[in-house]
Amino acid sequence: MAVPEQTVPEQICGPAxxxxxxxxxxxxxDVRITGGPLARWQRTNREASIPLGLRQMERSGAVPNLRLAAGEAEGEFKGYRFQDSDLYKQLEAVAWEHARQPAPEYEEFVAESAALLARAQRPDGYLNSHYQVVKPGKIYAELEYSHEMYCAGHLFQAAVAGARAGTDGRLLDVARRFADHLVEVFLTGGDDGIDGHAEVETALVELYRLTGHRPYLELAGKLVDNRGKGLIKDSGMGMLYAQDHLxxxxxxxAVGHAVRQLYLEAGVVDLYLETGDESLLECSVRRWEDLVATKTSITGGHGSRHDGEAFGERYELPPDRAYNESCAAIASIHWNWRLLLATGHGRYADLIERTLYNAFAASTSADGVRFFYVNPLQRRSDLVEDAYLGRRREWFACxxxxxxxxxxxxxLGHxxxxxxxxxxxxxxxxxxxxVSGDVALRVETDYPWDGRIAVTVERAPGTExxxxxxxxxxxxxxxxTPGEDGYAVIRRAWKPGDTVELELDMTPRLVRAHRRVDALRGCAAVERGPLVYCFEQADQEAAVDDLALVPGAPLRVTPVDDLPGVGRTVLIQTDALAVTEPEGGLPYRTHHVATxxxxxxxxxxxxxxxxxxxxxxxxxIPLA
Amino acid sequence: MAVPEQTVPEQICGPAxxxxxxxxxxxxxDVRITGGPLARWQRTNREASIPLGLRQMERSGAVPNLRLAAGEAEGEFKGYRFQDSDLYKQLEAVAWEHARQPAPEYEEFVAESAALLARAQRPDGYLNSHYQVVKPGKIYAELEYSHEMYCAGHLFQAAVAGARAGTDGRLLDVARRFADHLVEVFLTGGDDGIDGHAEVETALVELYRLTGHRPYLELAGKLVDNRGKGLIKDSGMGMLYAQDHLxxxxxxxAVGHAVRQLYLEAGVVDLYLETGDESLLECSVRRWEDLVATKTSITGGHGSRHDGEAFGERYELPPDRAYNESCAAIASIHWNWRLLLATGHGRYADLIERTLYNAFAASTSADGVRFFYVNPLQRRSDLVEDAYLGRRREWFACxxxxxxxxxxxxxLGHxxxxxxxxxxxxxxxxxxxxVSGDVALRVETDYPWDGRIAVTVERAPGTExxxxxxxxxxxxxxxxTPGEDGYAVIRRAWKPGDTVELELDMTPRLVRAHRRVDALRGCAAVERGPLVYCFEQADQEAAVDDLALVPGAPLRVTPVDDLPGVGRTVLIQTDALAVTEPEGGLPYRTHHVATxxxxxxxxxxxxxxxxxxxxxxxxxIPLA
Structure with a gap:
């Protein structure tokens, strides 16, 4: 039952x-989300975020830059050297959106973009508007920071998505011509360079999965093997920044630029999945265990430093300066999904859930038109230095x-x-x-607000x-009762109408951090179900920075249908103290007085x- | 008595x-330090640090770059655009060293440097090897990051030091020609630019003090007045970075790059001291009070962020990622010295002491040949990301x-x-x-190891x-008993041989941070006298990161004559626990177990x- 062994992989419409x-x-x-926050995010994404993104493709320079590269316009290149990748990610979003629910309104954008990319592409397959327009003499000469293969990777992912979703087929032609060019240069051509920003590895594996063309897989393998051998220069950020130190x-x-490390890990596990090379899975799991234990925010966010957008040292987890880039949350979900496919262990699904509902979900405003780049766990009062990234913004220079x-x-359904x-x-x-093959399930739940999940079999093959x-x-x-892998297994010859109920414990939890997490000493956080909670000024009787929770006080749960600005939510309330200490003079004293x-x-x-x-x-929040 | 009113200022040999x-x-x-750590630092500085610095002037490119500018050599410019300033600071060090104790061994270096600078200087007075060699078309066109006036400032300070100390007089000619050029361009010439890195303001006031030439003072005033008006571009680091936001x-x-803010403050108070403009003193004191209460490390260090070498938000004081640049400690001492001159209030001398014995003193190894750029309050185990700046180094690219x-x-004597x-x-x-005029005092003390200070009058005018x-x-x-300004005042008609004894309380102190300092919650630090203490692995029975102090346990004082590697010291010991908690999985839990x-x-x-x-x-250290 389920998926027959002879399934042709490319017929499955989804990433990875x-x-x-x-x-x-x-x-x-085949996976339809019809209710709860995930459905709302998908609706807002389609109605508000994607239309905004499409408008930005023109404004931000992403599309105009390609017109310059195609020789169809005059003007200045606009934005960063990786500006093309914004368009590729936008095209990928549109493709999955179209797969989820046909979206004819995007057809023109997709067709025009594919055609423009085809015209901008060099005859040899190379495509990067920045290097073609601004630095034609430096192609592949600055791999440590050029993002040329990074951009290529996003193109490949967009093209794979388009092919699987059935949007404009010309994008795949463009992608394959560029991929073939990369193969010629970096696989068969003897150039041992790698991209300073990993991404193309996972994308090349996907392109191989779609096409069955092994050189793409081989190139991905070579790029992973060549990392950490000093084959490219130091970009000025150090060798750890690009995981080129080992x-x-x-x-x-995990070290250096968090997004780079996490995309790299996705590629490493992808390679394992296609080649069976256990050494790849082993090293990635080893880093996962260290990362989860010592460098992961309670929200699932990664990257403790603004400086270098980096992980930081073990147990360095500052709430205020946590970087937790939105892209790192996405890359982490990509990686954990592949680890889940590789191992079937629920710990990876647990981390996907934590990341999805917290680090990732926080990145977008309720109305879908403002975004966080950085997702800290604390916003101080009277921001001065952090004013720029302190609130969500409609768009970013980067x-x-x-x-x-x-x-x-x-x-998401994937x-x-x-x-x-x-x-x-x-x-x-x-x-x-x-729906999976001849099985169809209906899931009824008010998750994550409620812990009851009813799974009803709608269609089943009759066998066990x-x-x-x-x-x-x-x-x-x-x-x-789950097994060691975190899954409860119910085996039977299911009949239509059979229902299983799973009830999870939604009692709010007061959690504290491991004592080595210095930045969180003496504090507690509140969780309920998969959701991490926060104390925002708008809901308080006292200044957030004065709050101290009373240990042992009950955590009271209050569902709210429509909190203004926020929408449906569940509040958690508890007894606390507002504690103030006089200010002035050095803040270090032998004796302290407080009100x-x-x-x-x-x-x-x-x-x-x-x-x-x-x-x-x-x-x-501090404990009183 | 003391200093007669008619003293010609330039006859006082010292900075500021x-x-x-x-x-x-x-x-x-006239102020001779003969014992204690300060004397040892001066001896090491003369015998080890300065000789190392002189060697680096050639290796680092500082001197070779000037040969390029003088047209006397071929080759590539080496280092940063502010590389000249290294030489200027080195020349200033040599000048004060010569004033302290004649140093004929430096004469050749000083003379050759002054001559080389004179040859490298353009006929119009401009002097900056980077712009002359690398970007001759961009002179004064990139003030937001060019450091041209910053370098000029260090030249002026070196020249003033040389003039007061009696080293090669040609340096003052070079400095004045450059200063006159700046006056022509930026004071009388109508260019309203400022330097992105403040420093020239305090230096121009000093050059005015030495020469009595008012345009230098007026230019300093104009540069201070023009700051915060958006007259230069954003360097890419934001307007706060260069204090050009207001x-x-x-x-x-205080905001942005800490060293810039602190040099700026020194210049602001210098301007007050020469012009009596109270609004300048007021604003600087206002920022001082906020800075001391909310953005100052217990060591006196400033700058909580690697990112932008910046202060950070109020109460953002992470011990591990504290930047506390050595230059910021120096600039803070400069600023506080001027505030002390302006107000006579002991709180500024208190902060100088705290900074001098802690943030500043830590910057140099016991043997004087390795330096910290960054002075954190915690070094984690197994540094990976921080390996580069984790230990002192002989020299730095910057x-x-x-x-x-x-x-x-x-x-220091000054x-x-x-x-x-x-x-x-x-x-x-x-x-x-x-020695001050017809007064001479002998200070006998074993400070800061001991709190007894005996001041004996050796010479006195006889009047009260x-x-x-x-x-x-x-x-x-x-x-x-001190007055409100922190000074005990003893007035009498002193006779030679009269002695006053001051005994300070050297009982070790356990201090905790203000509750708003999130990063230090639940922790305590140990101080004794002016010294902040630290727990270093080499002295512990358990891992430093496992230590927890037992509240109320006595702090035991143990003098040590020669701790290997460290030298003379006073240890403080106390009862503690070594606490370990199992590692693995996310470090956030409802229940914690510890051994x-x-x-x-x-x-x-x-x-x-x-x-x-x-x-x-x-x-x-956490409190148990």
């Missing part, structure tokens, strides 16, 4: 579709995040379930319908098979913050 | 000598700090005492001799005058850290 393997992804067409199989810990967010939201050797696994819960339901590690108890007042502290889900007045916010 | 004012600095020749008199808080350190050490309208004030305590002795705010009690073992924790003065094995270090 291994050609073989025990676990098979489902098509975004060979991939030898590195024990706009890597918004179209990246859009492509993930459009393809990450909910997989066909398994013995049946079907549900990894993430949302109201909707899941297993339904695997993830029981999140955050749930202290549940109505179904305290009893107040109620109110928390909202972190992902809903910054939809009101832009006041201070804290995820981590 | 106002032409008028109640408080008069003393000559570095007019100087309107800004309430070597602003080492010669800056040397010029301050050579001129900051110990002032002639006052009614006598003499001693601000900092060190074994030595202080006041001896003012600073009683540091850290001293919980003392044998002399504890009783240990002794041992602290050494912070400024003596990193002279051994490079292991972890913490100033702030």
């Amino acid at each position: 579709v291994p050609r073989e393997g025990a676990r098979r992804p489902l098509s975004v067409r 060979p991939v199989r030898e590195a024990d810990t 706009a890597c995040c918004p179209p990246n967010i859009m492509r993930l939201v459009s393809s 990450y909910l379930a997989t066909a398994e050797p013995d049946g079907l696994a549900v990894h993430q819960y949302a109201e909707g319908r899941i 098979w297993s339904l695997r339901l993830r029981v999140p590690a955050w749930s202290a108890s549940s109505s179904l 305290t007042t009893g107040v109620t502290a109110t928390a909202i889900p972190y992902h809903q913050w910054d939809n009101r007045d832009g006041g201070p916010m804290r995820v981590w | 000598v106002p032409r008028e004012g109640a408080r008069r600095p003393l000559s570095v020749r 007019p100087v008199r309107e800004a309430d808080t 070597a602003c700090c080492p010669p800056n350190i040397m010029r301050l050490v050579s001129s 900051y110990l005492a002032t002639a006052e309208p009614d006598g003499l004030a001693v601000h900092q305590y060190a074994e030595g001799r202080i 005058w006041s001896l003012r002795l600073r009683v540091p705010a850290w001293s919980a009690s003392s044998s002399l 504890t073992t009783g240990v002794t924790a041992t602290a050494i003065p912070y400024h003596q850290w990193d002279n051994r094995d490079g292991g972890p270090m913490r100033v702030w």
